[in-house]
Amino acid sequence: MVSTMGRTISLAVALATAVASCLGLAPVAAASGLSVDRSGYRLDIDRAPFRLTVRHGGQVVLRTASPAIDFDGGTVTNVRSSHYSAGNLVLSLGTTDPARTVQLTIGPGEHRLSLAAQVRPPSAGRLGVHYDLASGGHWYGQGETTRGAQDPIAFQPWPLETGQPLDPAFGPAEYYMTEPFWFTSRGSGLYLLGNGVKDVSLGNRHPGVFDLTELAGGELSATILVRDTAREVFQDYVGIAGKPEKSDAPDYQYREPVWNSWAQFYTAVTQQGFLDWARGIHDAGIPAHTFSLDDGWSAHYGDFTFNAKFPDPHGMVDQVHRLGARFGLWVSLWANPDSANYALAASRGWLLKSKADPAKPCTVQWWNGAAGIVDLANPEANAWYQGQLHQLMTDYGVDGFKFDTRFFDESCAPYRPDLSMADYQRLGAQMADGYDLQGVGIRSHWTGAQRNGFVVREIDKEANFAALGVAVRQLLALSTVGYPFVTSDMIGGSDGQHPDRQVLIRWAQAAAATPLMYASTSPVGFDAQTVQYYRDAVRLHERLTPYILRQRDRALATGEPIMKPLFFEDPQDQAAYTITDEWLLGDGLLVAPVLTEGTSRDVHLGHGAWFDVANHRVVRGDLHDYHAGPGTLPLFVRMGTGDTDSLLAALL
Template identity: 30%
Template sequence: MKFTEGMWRLREGIKIDWMGNVDKITEKESDLKLLLTKPLRHRGDTLNSATLSTTITSPFPDIIGVKYVHWTGEEDKGPHFELNASQEHSSVRVSKTAEQVTYQSGNLTLNINTTKNNFNGTFAGPTGKKLTGHSFRSVGYVADETASPYSDGLYRVREGHTFAALDLGVKETLYGLGERFGPFVKNGQTVDMSNEDGGTSSEMAYKNIPFYLSSAGYGVFVNHPGRVSFEAQSERTTRVNMSVPGEFIEYFVVYGPGPKEIIEKYTALTGRPPVVPAWSYGLWLTTSFTTNYDEKTVTGFLDGFKKRNIPLGTFHFDCFWMRGFEWCNFEFDKEMFPDPEGYLSRLKAQGQKICVWINPYIGQESALFDEGKKNGYFVKKLDGGVWQWDNWQAGMALVDFTNPAACTWYASYLSKLAAMGVDAFKTDFGERVPVQGVKYHDGADPARMHNYYTHLYNKVVHEVLQNDLGDAKGCLFARSATAGGQMFPVHWGGDCESTFEAMAETLRGGLSLGLCGFGFWAHDIGGFEGTPSPTLYKRWCQFGLLSSHSRLHGSGSYRVPWLFDEECSEVLREAVNRKLEMMPYLLSVALEAHEKGTPMMRPTFMEYPEDLNTWSIDTQFFLGPNLLVAPVFTDSGDVSFYVPADSEDEGEWVSWFDHSKRYKGGNWYSEKHDIKTLPLLLRPGTYTAVRPGATSPEQGGVEGIEVLTVGTVGGEGVQQTIRLIDPAQPDRVEMDLRVESMPNGGVEVSGGKIGVRVL
């Protein structure tokens, strides 16, 4: 939120008490407490001005938190992000001189100038080089009279905001802030944290994460679930201005130095994703949204895939598996599915996984509405009645997930579906949550619950699948999220249009979300709104099957390939088989996401941060560390992509499709691809475990695995290790394959009957 008009003036009706002086310093164990005031010229300046009580903490080495509080008498109604902290964190060091207090955590140091009327702070890395900090007039309390244009006697009613600004350096660029579909580089943008159902072609976002990553080697997380506002070089061109409505703001600076290290430390604080079942990496097909379908339609789709020999892993029943106006009643529409238990049983017998659509709303016509109303399971109005809305389902109510009994009630219906054979729930919505005139069971602040609601919603559903199906045997397909939501995978990108432009903005959203610790991500292949052209469908299939998770979905038209043309079936079959072949590699990448928070789909700079050309690229990505993917965003097949380079000569990159095509790092390439191929390159000096001819993502064992090596893996006698994951237990390493470079450029793999292909 902008409070100023240029460098010198404030907006009409805005008053800011700027902090410019450290009045008091107190140490308590590993915490440091300061009292910040305005500059004090004489005793009279202690009157008629705000102060900020400041606490500096460190939950983990290399992470420093700063909390500024204006009035401490405010009742804290929550909610709060569930953050982790080290139980044996002993790296904090506090030192003081006459001019400075220093707070050090691991390799990160905060130096605070304590000389009179000269408050400023500098975060520095291990070499002492400044990362960011607070300079002149960068911390304060804002009183906004324009929001409440009336007085209460002597007192002018104001809306308060707590404000902090962090410095930006020359050429520094910012990324993240959730799944944002606009420009990948966030400099110059105003970004407000408010989960909204806005599609992918607007500044709104389904997944707002108050965390950004800087090219300067650090990240910043604002610990507030409400409407945090970021002015990323958009109000002051040398700063990120951060503000929160209310009486406090708390942020954590996370030192890297590289992008992977930043995300690893950030997810240690906010949580990491569990492993997801191996079957979830196969192709998902949905009924689409408003299309007409029944048992015959679904069976026809499944038969069509079998006829064309296209492996299909999961079938998803979208909204109208339930009767209209009755979402959610968690019952199959008997007119369309007269024997749902029997039908699901027959699908399961064919090896089909099943997903059904749900949302957290209960329409007035649902058989569950009266039950929820009677027992107090819904969010209420201030007068005690049920909050209702017509803007989705007629008279819908919102399940109150702050009420443990409501959680148990909602989960009980999902458990019945799991018992019928449902393996996954598409947790749609969670963004249409009121902020005024409502109250929650636990008294939570509705404004702070707006974004946090989705966390409770997805957590309840995730726990049903964990408890009913066992760890790693079920998963979500979630649309909305906030910080910590990465613990309840998988997430998908929401409602995109059926255009190449929407395909590109979808990728930007996924890469931005991955930089916030979300390891698994998907999107609507073919686009949601509209009907894709055959060419767009084929190109999106290629992109979608090189994403972490892959789902065909649309709004008013089906997404089965033969409705476009039969070549679509060929392209889709090849794309699915290619992903199945990659499964040994993908499972190892997924385990890294679980262990370190590193996303499976990564921006180019995450693998090559030292190559400055990579920091602005948003039309290509890495799938794990070894595979560079450049989707084709044109009808003509023309595509440009950048092959990165590091300080050492790695050797040549190799095309997945044509091993004779070689690429030298540090160069841009322009190519024209036929409909069967795209730029998919293997990184030099790497080894990638694959299973040619695989027919299922759950196919295990060593037999049939090959290792693709690109150039030499290292000097003669150098060993490296491939982690081979058991698909039945994807959180466990089945065995380590040892790769050793041999004389004359040969490569040997030990650990079973493993083939080697040197490319």
């Protein structure tokens, strides 16, 4: 047994006698007890009140809040006893409920600690672990964020603690692109294990506290990562989640935009309007590898038949092909009750079942009403659904699809009891991987989805400058949880509005310096100068494509993001941790777009010499009131790297 008479016990107390020599643990005297260094970190455990503190390089990098752990009906108060078992320190924690304790198992490893908390006797209720936000410095990760009524359409703080996000349904089945991973400016990180629904709050439910709550089961498991820099913590998570095994987008989809009809027409799209839009873009000399028909084409949601607005679908596809482009089509797994396919699928058991009554389909709400979801785990349903996709390809010449859907809903029952929400994400990815996703990818997430190598498009955005800023921050958030092949929402936004010319131009310029371009609102409806600026942005992206493809190959080899925050390159630059409107494309190109009205902005360059592309000069240090007229995207090439010459050749 481990003595807990003092205020602080140490990891070494439990492990020193049995495993100090084999694990390399070295007990060190401390005023309040014993501490241990393990691959550069030290964990101290305060007995009463109970608290965990992780130190690295003499600095606190993560600390639990007060209370550190709570559950339905109680909070943890103190360490009652401890023992060593199979290389782990096992603590029995007293609580405010005399009938319950919490068992906390701590496993030391290289640059990481595993934590597994369980309510004893076992409970089916919630269990939360809480951290002091300030102990980690600035926080990043999670992917797309929400806060109450705000969702990722208009909300994406960077760093996270600046916006106090709250996601009460955090899990693999949600439509948002979320990831159970967070990392900090002080080189600590958290990775949550398990596929259950969680409640996640960064300072929202309790000011200054990071609340991680497993909503059912009375258990919570996590891994604490400790490294010298935030970038190294990210790389450790890539080692857990996996790097992309391929890129689902071929080279040409990186080079030219995909054009999707949604923001141009919304559901008012018609065959004639779609073709006029595509011809206008083509005739203006603006590149397009695909013209994709979004929502508004089907007879009913769930059916795969064209409505009366599209009298000759085959002829429409042929005309797109004659423009030298591919044709794409929007589809989902949602089927509304008024569709013929809903009736068929419900009668044959091909929809996800209701938890309350498995004899009935599960009814969920989406942005087009109530619906059922095709159950991809049912082999017959999967084959039936995909058979209809192949029929569209055979009958009309459709080249690929934009899958816009959820694969599961927490209110539904799985096809088999052993299937988790994450399993349905996997099934959705396997299904989508059989089709050309045409550069818009798929919104499939959770630890391990990184391996699929899909392009990841962020959620819809409003058509204004504020939304453009959200889009940039969201691209950084998605890139730094393991998804390197990112694209913003449709250039100009797509949430029921239309952008003005300034928003459209500046959005196109920013998108030009991201991995892929996703377009909808045509500049042809504006003036000739707008068309020219838009075309210039697309041509700039084309010139950057060889460099972007090298970054793609690097991402495939290492998991490294293509689009990354400035502090990944210079972790000592403290100002970089709160820069919200700049990024590095690869390591050699700094992008500082204009994301507001006006023609100037401040630019933070960090250390070293940079070539100012717009003004053909070498600059150092921060630039104030940098002029960037409506046709200018501020770009800066890092001098003295292996990419310097090729970037300058492409940009000058």
